[in-house]
Amino acid sequence: MFRRRPPLPPFPPGALLVGGAARDWLRGVAPKDFDWATPDPEGAARALAGEVGGSAFPLDEERGYWRVHAPDGVQHDLVPLPDDVTDDLRRRDFTVNALALTAAGQVIDPTGGRADLRARRLRMVSAANLWDDPLRAWRAVRFEVTLGFRLEAGTGAAVREVAAELAAGQLPMPAPERTRDEMHALLGHPDAARGVLRLEALGLLALTLPELREGSGVTQGGFHHLDVFGHGVEALHQLLARFPDASLPLRWATLLHDVGKPRAQGVNPRSGRTTFYDHDKLGAALTGQILTRLRLPSAQVERAAALVRAHMAPLPADEREARRFVHRRRDLLPDLLRLMLADREAARGPDSHPAIRHAYAAAFARVLAALEERPTAPPPLLTGEDVMKLLGIPPGPAVGQALREVAEAQALGEVNSSEEARALLLARASQENRVP
Template sequence: MNPATALADSPPLRALRQLFSAADQPHLLLVGGSVRDLLLGRSAADTDLLTDLPGERLRQLGFSLVQGKTTAPIWFRYLPPFGAIEISPLPQLDQASVTADLARRDFTINALALDLTGQLIDPLTGRQDLACRLLRPCSANSFSADPLRLFRALRFAAAGWQLHRDCGRAARLHDWQQALQPIAVERFSRELVKALATPHPERFFLLMLQFNLGRHWLPQLWRFDRIPAGPPENHPEGSLLRHAVLVLRRCAGTHSDPLWRFCAFFHDLGKLATPATDLPRHTGHHQAGVSLAHHLVRQLRLPRRWGQALAAISQLHSAFNRWPQLTADARLQLAHQALKADVTALLPAIALADKPDSALPADWPRALQCAQLSLLELGISPDQLAQQAPAARASWIAQQRLHWFTRG
């Protein structure tokens, strides 16, 4: 089958031909990541188009004009099965205008356009780079036009793409600190979260360090490499950075949730608070990590839930790794804290990645079950509770819960 015919028969192009009239179709091009994903055989979350249709026609089709403060205006509509449809207007949809628009994009694999008959427009040989999984900037000005593209490159590297030498050259030969300063941290954090979902999320952090990018957004990362993870007999890997990378790799091998991977990398954040005179030991780092976790998440403008989860993991993971040495009462308290923080699955996942030679405690499920039992399920009647002094009731209930847990 002719390649153009195969693309024309693809579900996205068929759907676009149904959405737009025959008269409108020659004035539209599918572009950017939408074309990249189509060529890779992946479904795209959004649909990006170029057009020279007049605004009035786009309004008739149900699109609304969105004027960004720092971005070019687009026409927007949310419509299943396309998701968000974003249409960028051009004065003319001729070869020169389209080529110029594609050349202003970040990477050649995104500098692709496709008309609705399946004809590919590829002035920068992006399809060849796509086949080689090579990330090559569209021009010498790609990163200076938007320095955040540097982090997009790191994210693609974490997904297994090879960085073209021009990416490394641009990252090394310029000091990007000043150019990155005006960019909102939320844009960096979006790239970070996407990188955490890739097959090799640790590469994002390591490349940040290698190219000295983003220190003002994530200064904690630069301290990780200067602090020992712990005494050499416990942490032969050496630095806190190497330990964090190992734990992240282990977690990423079994769990795909970006939040879980974030907690894996930063689970020992509290060790940054250890006085230099106490190193290599980190007494009390689990408690110090609580405030540092909330601070980090606020600093990166991540969801509040991420701060709650990381704070709980920072505080509890060391105790979980000492489960065999904990008393029954301490095990119940740990289960109660995990339930309260909603990390009952996350906590053992991080702890086992932190201590890979251990196994999930056999009585962890029972501890969770016991910590959630109601008074009725514990066999405590209202009369029995009333017989206890008000100040002693909580302690008495805890004793009944402990008895239930230990009776087997």
Template sequence: MLRPIAHRDFPFYTPKGAIPVGGALRDLLLGRRPQDLDFVAEDPRKAAQDAQSHLGGTLFPLDEERGQYRLVTGGLVLDFSPLEGSLEEDLLKRDFRLNALFWRQNRILGIRGADEDLNRRVLVPVREANLYEDHLRSLRAVRLAASLGLGLPGETRNALSHHARFLQAHLEALPARERVKEELSRLLLSPRAAWGFHLLERTGLLDVYLPELRLLVGLKQGGVHHLDGWQHTLSVLFHLAWLWPEAPLEARLAALYHDVGKPLTRRFDPEAGRFRFLGHAEVGAELTGASLEWLRFPKETVERAKALVRRHMDRPPEGKQALRRFYFRRHHLLPALPYLMAADRLGTKGVEKEAWEVLEAYWETLSEPLPERPLLSGEEVMALLDLKPGPQVGRALEALLLAQAEGRVRTREEARAFLLYWKGDGTNTPA
């Protein structure tokens, strides 16, 4: 039986014959402004065309056979689906009670329990069986909980665990990798990403979607590491977002995967009296690449995450000139690399102060931005050194750019003097 949840306007254009449903209404009730709007209609194509005539934008079919259409306009995404049966029947097929809502005549109505879930700010399935109608729903539950700050009561966690075990036993039921990638990305970019990945592990969904990270759970490290491998990973992910709330996806992926190579490189060192993980950054970079490629992440995202994992153990040198050289040679990883290094140190015990030393040195040293191009062109270098086009010109430009980064060359006159002294074999260029 449907029941009233709230009296309020729907602050978006509603095509004739279309009924707003689902997550947009949930977001409004939670005090959020939605960007994804869902509508049901007896003729979804006609309703979508009506919306396009009023709002503009691009309209395309998601699934013409099923009558599903999408309109993208003005920062909004409007999805239209057919109404099959009554509204109550439609709502009872949805994933969670907080999404089983519709709007009509300035009222939001929902199924039994939706108002209770709203007051408690929790996520509860409409029926546990509904998770099996779209196998992405259990992963989406964790993402919604993390991004919206919703709790998962015991009954929900049990349902997610049951579904995780089903997926492990029926790999053919796994959702398309592109859909999994999208949910994991949105989870990582949420402000409670570390808590969300904790929930993935506790419900068994980590084993389903990221089994390579499951090996970190319970992995004892020793030394400055008071946390096991998985708890440390969650701490690094938390601290990265805390230090750098605008951290992009590749930086967060690197935080999640930075120690994925440790289970394969764990060896006991009798002299040190503890386990060591020599080479884990290199091994971890390759595992990161394989995992993210399998999940269909964009190539550029994969390569940057791999490079960050590979370089996260690099130790910045002392001295302004050396530090500028260090970051210049890793300029394509800035500013993610120093933030990842700092977050890694904050996830330990006893060396936390190094996190602030890394960041303060980075901020101070790069208060003067690194150069983006040499002060002289290739043609000027060839004329100055009497060179023909070839590798020697490239080496000269590279040496000049490095000297600029170190602060040894600041003007075009100094650039000419530097190159006249430069021998071309690197003997006057610090390593």
């Protein structure tokens, strides 16, 4: 049922190939990373680095852990060969990972992992192993989605129990960085949306993204046929179906783009309709808090939050407005359009109809055309000193605002010289009674 097995690199002397690398090879999938248990990790690492033209370095000298980075991006981790290999394998998370392979091709399988591989079944080695490291509950979802396996019923029940004890404070939460890494492995898969739903079904989403769960049961109407939570998950699905190369910040932003709606929910006193005023701004703030809590790099946090903040920007009705749209949001493009498209395609409510979809498509085309017109911003026509001298104002926010007005007018083709830029500012200042 699996593909033909790929060739393996030469085994270090006396080594075993263990864990996920052995699992993938048995499935006919070339391992991306190799885990070796060897009598001499340092010697094996240095020899391997010489063979592949890579670099060897210690990960944990006290425990004798070494790593080799190969030029093709493949990674080799080497650890001391345990005294009792089968006992070591029985301490692992899932049976399909509790496998080892000898250089002669013999499979060491103390927990029935090969049968589970054939059945495409994800089964825990033992409940105690899940309790020993609660992060393995998240790994269950990740492996279920990324391997395409079915979570065995008893293992699913154990994962739910772990989640319940974590929620009750009876087990320590994994470090945020470890949870983040599991989430990123899940979000990096084309079927990430299903993974989010599995986290919810197993009680893990409440421990990871409680703000996202606040949208469960929050109905929207209009363009929407799903509640706020379901819409966010469907938007992620739509994004990955169309843009499988979407960046990690874009994936986060798409999943969380409406995370502010539950807290922004209100009622229009005149129409009685539900409103979500400023949910984009609130959502951007929540996105920043969530991703900071998960210890994402600040640049990724800021990017995702900026996309959430901008996702409600009105699309342009003509070429002039398209140029304005691009000028104001160039740094977010084309990711912002991808988010807006996923948002739109995730909505199938009673107000949706083909004419609106065609209008969106036309607006996107205008923005893309404007984006290609001037890929880089032209040199500024005025400096801050020019503005202060011209308007007789001191340094401050007004100077920056004036420079932004000139830059936008320049991008739209309304001014093309320093003289025209000065005339524009004087005219606007006169209208605002800032000069006699």
